[in-house]
Amino acid sequence: MNTRIATGLMLASTIALGACAKKAPEELPPPPVETATPTPTAPTGPSVGTQQHFVDAVGVTNTTVYFDTDRYNIDAEDSAKLQVQGQYFSQYPQLNFTIEGHADERGTREYNLALGERRANAAKNYLVSIGIPANRIRTVSYGKERPVALGSSESAWAQNRRAATIVIN
Amino acid sequence: MKYVILATLGFLAAPLAAQNQDLGQPVPEGGEVETVDGGEGLTGSVSFEGNLDDLGIAIPGFATDADVPTPANSSGTAALGKELARVITADLRNNGLFKPTGPDALPQPRFAEITAPNYPTWSNRGAEMLVHGYVRARSDDKLTVGCYLYDMALEQQLVREGWVVQPADWRRAAHKCADLIYSRLSGESPFFDSRIAYIAETGPKDNRTKRLAIMDSDGANHRFITTGRSTALTPRYSPDYKKLSYLSYVDGNPRIYVYDIGTGRQTLVTQSTNPTFAPRWSPDGRWILYSMAVNGNTDIYRVPSTGGEPRRLTDTPGIDIGGSYSPDGSRIVFESDRSGSQQCYVMDADGTNQRRISFFGGRCATPEWSPRGDQIAFTNASTFNVSVMTPSGGSVRTLTRGWQDEAPTWAPNGRIIQFFRTERNSGKTGLWQVDLTGENERRLATPVDGSDPAWGPILP
Numbered sequence: 001m002n003t004r005i006a007t008g009l010m011l012a013s014t015i016a017l018g019a020c021a022k023k024a025p026e027e028l029p030p031p032p033v034e035t036a037t038p039t040p041t042a043p044t045g046p047s048v049g050t051q052q053h054f055v056d057a058v059g060v061t062n063t064t065v066y067f068d069t070d071r072y073n074i075d076a077e078d079s080a081k082l083q084v085q086g087q088y089f090s091q092y093p094q095l096n097f098t099i100e101g102h103a104d105e106r107g108t109r110e111y112n113l114a115l116g117e118r119r120a121n122a123a124k125n126y127l128v129s130i131g132i133p134a135n136r137i138r139t140v141s142y143g144k145e146r147p148v149a150l151g152s153s154e155s156a157w158a159q160n161r162r163a164a165t166i167v168i169n
Numbered sequence: 170m171k172y173v174i175l176a177t178l179g180f181l182a183a184p185l186a187a188q189n190q191d192l193g194q195p196v197p198e199g200g201e202v203e204t205v206d207g208g209e210g211l212t213g214s215v216s217f218e219g220n221l222d223d224l225g226i227a228i229p230g231f232a233t234d235a236d237v238p239t240p241a242n243s244s245g246t247a248a249l250g251k252e253l254a255r256v257i258t259a260d261l262r263n264n265g266l267f268k269p270t271g272p273d274a275l276p277q278p279r280f281a282e283i284t285a286p287n288y289p290t291w292s293n294r295g296a297e298m299l300v301h302g303y304v305r306a307r308s309d310d311k312l313t314v315g316c317y318l319y320d321m322a323l324e325q326q327l328v329r330e331g332w333v334v335q336p337a338d339w340r341r342a343a344h345k346c347a348d349l350i351y352s353r354l355s356g357e358s359p360f361f362d363s364r365i366a367y368i369a370e371t372g373p374k375d376n377r378t379k380r381l382a383i384m385d386s387d388g389a390n391h392r393f394i395t396t397g398r399s400t401a402l403t404p405r406y407s408p409d410y411k412k413l414s415y416l417s418y419v420d421g422n423p424r425i426y427v428y429d430i431g432t433g434r435q436t437l438v439t440q441s442t443n444p445t446f447a448p449r450w451s452p453d454g455r456w457i458l459y460s461m462a463v464n465g466n467t468d469i470y471r472v473p474s475t476g477g478e479p480r481r482l483t484d485t486p487g488i489d490i491g492g493s494y495s496p497d498g499s500r501i502v503f504e505s506d507r508s509g510s511q512q513c514y515v516m517d518a519d520g521t522n523q524r525r526i527s528f529f530g531g532r533c534a535t536p537e538w539s540p541r542g543d544q545i546a547f548t549n550a551s552t553f554n555v556s557v558m559t560p561s562g563g564s565v566r567t568l569t570r571g572w573q574d575e576a577p578t579w580a581p582n583g584r585i586i587q588f589f590r591t592e593r594n595s596g597k598t599g600l601w602q603v604d605l606t607g608e609n610e611r612r613l614a615t616p617v618d619g620s621d622p623a624w625g626p627i628l629p
Contacts, residue, residue, distance in 0.1 A: 070510065072465075105596070108534040108548050108575050109621065110403060110447045111504065111511055113416075113423060114460065114467040114488040117444055121465025140422055141444060141462070145400060150374045152572075152593040 048092055054167040058084045065123055067161040069104070072118045074126050082123060085165055086130045093136075098166045099123050101141040102148075104157035109143060116141030123163040138168075191399045191419045195433030196383070196392050200335035202345065202628070205313065221267060221355055227296035228261075230254045230272035231314070232280040232303045239306045241336035246312075249339060250304045251277075253314065256343035257300065257350070260361045260387060264585065264602075265609040266351060270296060283317060288324050297321055298354070302346060310336055316346035318353055328353045340389055341628065348627075358582035361386055364625050365587070366404040366413055367600060369393065370618040374596035379620075381415050381428075386580075386624070388614050394428065405448050406625035407474070414438060414448035414457060425459050427474075439472055439479050447491045450474070451498050451518075458482075458492040458501070469503055471520075482520030493538045493545075494518070495560070502526070502536040502545055502560070511550050515560065526562035535576050540626070541583035544605070548575040548588075555588045555603065568607035578624045587613065589620040 046052035055063055062085060065078035074082065089095060101120030103112035120139035128134045149156035231250035242249035251272045258271035276290060283301045291299050299319040304312055315331040330349050334342045341362055348359030369382040381394040381401040394413065395401045402423075404415035413428045425438040425445040438445060438459050446467070449458040457474050460467050467488045472479040483489035487507030494501055502515050508525065513533035516523040527533035531551030538545055544557045553573040558565045573591040580587070580602075587602045600619040603610045613619075 070506070105591070106553070106573070108511075108550050110460070110490050111488060111506075111534055111550070113402075113444075113446045114462060114490050117462040117467065118465040118488065121462075125465075139465075143423075145377065145379070145402070147375055147596075150594075150596070152596075 049095060049167065051167050054088060054097075054165070058088050064162050064164045066158060067119055067163070069106075069157075069161065070115070072115065072122045074122050078123070079126060082126045083130060086127050086132055089127070089132050089136070095167060096136045096138065098138045098140060098168055099127075100146075100164045100166060101139065102146060102160055102162050102164070103144045104160040105144045105147065105152065106157060107144060109145075112143035113141050116143045119161075119163045123165070191395045191397075191401070191417060192428070192433060192435065193393055193396050196394065196430050199338050199341070199628070202338060202341055203333040205331040205333055222265065223268060224298060224354065225268045225270065225294075225296040226261065226298040226300060226350070227270050227275055227291050227294050228254045228258045228272060228300040229275040230277045232278055232283050232301075234280050234303065234305050237306050239312065239336055240310060241312060241339040246304050246306050249312075250302070253302060253304060253339070253343045253346070254300075256340055256387070256389075257347045260344060260347035261351065263387065263611065265604065265611070267298075267354070270294065283315065286319055286324075288319075288321065291321060298327075298350075300346070300350060304339075304342075307333070312336060312339055312342065314339070314342035314346070316342075316349055318350050340385060340387075344386065357584055359627055360580040360582040360584065362628050363581050364406065364410060364628065365600075365613075366406050366415075366623045366625070367589075367615070367619050368402060368404065368621040369615065370598050370620055371397075377596070381413065381417075382615075382619075383413070384615070391616055403447060403621050403623075405450055405623045407450050408452060408454040408626055409629055410625055412474075414450070414459075416446060416448070427457070439470070449492045449494070451494050452496055453498055456518075458494075460490040460492075469501075469520075471518075480520070482516065483523070491535060493536055495538050496540055496542045500538075500560075502538055504534050504536060513545070513547055513562070526560070527558070528562060529558070529565045537577050537579060539579050539583040540581055544583070546577035546579060546586050548577065550575075555586060557586075557605065566607070568603045568605070569601070569610065571601070574601070576621055578622050580624055581627045587622045587624055589622060591620075 062081040065081050099120045101116030103115045124137045124139050147160045149159035231253045233246040233250050236245045236247040239246050254272035258269045261267050261269040283303045299321055301317045303315045311333050313333050317329040318327045320327050332342045332345055344361040347361045352359050363386045366383045369380045370377050372378045378397040379400045380397040381404050384391040399419045402416040404413050416423055417426050423444045425448045426435045427438055428435040443461050443463050445459045445461045447460040456471050458471055460469050467490050468483045469489050469492050470479045470481050485507040487505050489505045492501045492503040500515055505514050511532040511534045512525050513527040513536045514523055514525050531549045534548040534550040536545050536547040546557050549556045554567045555569040555574045555577045556567045571590040572593045574588050577586045577588045585602050585604050589598050590601050591598050598618045598620040600613040600622050
């Protein structure tokens with residue numbers, strides 16, 4: 001189990017470094033410490049445990065993964081985002097969080113609830129596979145009930161087929 | 170007396186309802202409707218031979234033996250008699266059946282004429298059929314309502330029936346009279362005396378308030394069950410109308426609850442932390458189907474409606490969801506994407522013999538077995554039209570052409586399908602009805618937007 005987590009951390013760190021070279025370099029073997037956080041700990045900044053802190057740390061585009069119509073697979077772009085998230089949640093092991101699964105409006109209501117649940121679980125399973133304990137992750141499906149893009153167009157639907165990570169404490 | 174009973178009910182229910190932060194006041198149950206006279210005249214033949222849509226029916230106000238005060242109408246029983254005829258006229262007209270003429274355009278018959286119509290008075294009004302009725306207030310405040318159908322050409326009574334109702338249930342007597350007329354003239358089973366549960370929607374598209382609500386089949390006696398603080402979805406009436414199962418986010422997660430209408434108490438359909446969706450009742454009320462996601466995989470389960478051990482009916486890696494029993498309770502039609510897209514499947518009620526029935530080329534969702542057993546209504550989830558097919562998947566017919574129509578539910582007699590329509594961009598929703606020809610479509614008026622209609626059976 002420890003080996004698996006360590007591997008996950010290594011993987012997450014590697015990708016995160018590749019994706020965002022300005023992040024402070026980390027020593028691989030020891031567990032991450034507070035000082036390694038790239039976020040400036042200015043007294044006025046958002047505190048750990050808030051959604052804003054999470055967004056600031058990982059970048060807003062990395063908080064949400066998107067899916068094709070009726071699909072729930074984690075593609076390369078999604079896994080890169082989830083690895084950044086994984087790094088964050090490894091740095092703050094005290095945080096529990098929620099993954100919200102959503103669908104676009106072009107589906108029947110009940111199926112979309114099940115589809116959103118499947119998407120949230122796909123994201124959760126990826127995070128677990130890179131070492132985040134499953135008991136820290138709650139999933140909830142909103143089906144098509146909570147769109148972020150309000151139009152009825154392909155681009156709006158693409159924005160609504162998503163799994164969004166939300167920090168709660 | 171009745172007030173005292175209601176107050177007691179409210180008192181009992183209050184502490185229980187407080188457990189669930191989203192329930193409004195308990196809804197008082199309706200009274201019993203006692204049939205006092207009926208079954209006669211059924212042997213008489215009908216003179217009219219033509220399209221029932223063209224059948225003229227005169228429905229003057231119901232007469233009363235004495236115009237006395239009644240809790241059912243502040244103006245007394247004579248005014249109530251006119252209201253009864255208006256409700257009957259609206260039932261028949263709104264459903265595209267016959268050509269009814271209501272009490273506001275007709276003379277008022279006297280009480281003595283109800284059983285002996287003055288035919289010459291009605292002969293030049295273009296009506297082939299004549300409805301007469303009366304309302305009488307009893308000493309116990311209950312109402313006796315009589316309903317008579319006469320054939321103008323034969324000058325003969327075709328059918329009659331009477332009912333004793335609580336004053337609060339006076340509209341049920343009107344619906345029963347409309348059902349009597351409709352059944353006698355069309356040969357079909359009744360459907361007006363029934364209720365609909367649905368989701369009332371308000372607010373902008375990204376922040377919709379969705380409340381559980383109930384109403385009579387004509388939209389009257391509308392009541393909200395939940396307050397709207399948490400999202401409610403997909404209600405279903407138990408066959409005896411005593412309970413409602415529905416999805417609520419009241420604890421933050423989507424879960425199916427069973428709400429007891431009389432007591433205001435509600436319980437989880439199953440004790441599990443997993444999300445549950447898509448509640449359905451068996452026709453005899455003994456079973457509830459629900460769908461549950463475990464690690465993201467949704468399957469259909471069956472549990473006794475009185476509680477007990479759930480049994481898993483499907484077991485595939487795909488999404489298996491929903492379910493609708495055949496009228497005899499022996500089979501279940503449900504939706505699954507195990508083949509790669511949403512399709513409709515039939516299985517025996519114990520989960521065996523699962524086989525796909527939809528092969529029309531599109532996605533098949535939300536199948537609902539007709540109460541007559543001969544058709545399955547479903548959402549074509551490729552084009553978002555409500556369609557029907559036979560239980561073996563044949564004779565697929567598209568009935569609606571909205572931008573997005575979904576979630577069909579059958580009238581108790583299997584002749585009309587209700588569904589909800591969503592408008593492009595605005596996301597506004599409304600309840601609609603269509604008959605099996607697809608030609609007669611109409612919107613059912615609701616106080617606010619509506620979705621997820623669930624039509625219950627004929628009231629007991």
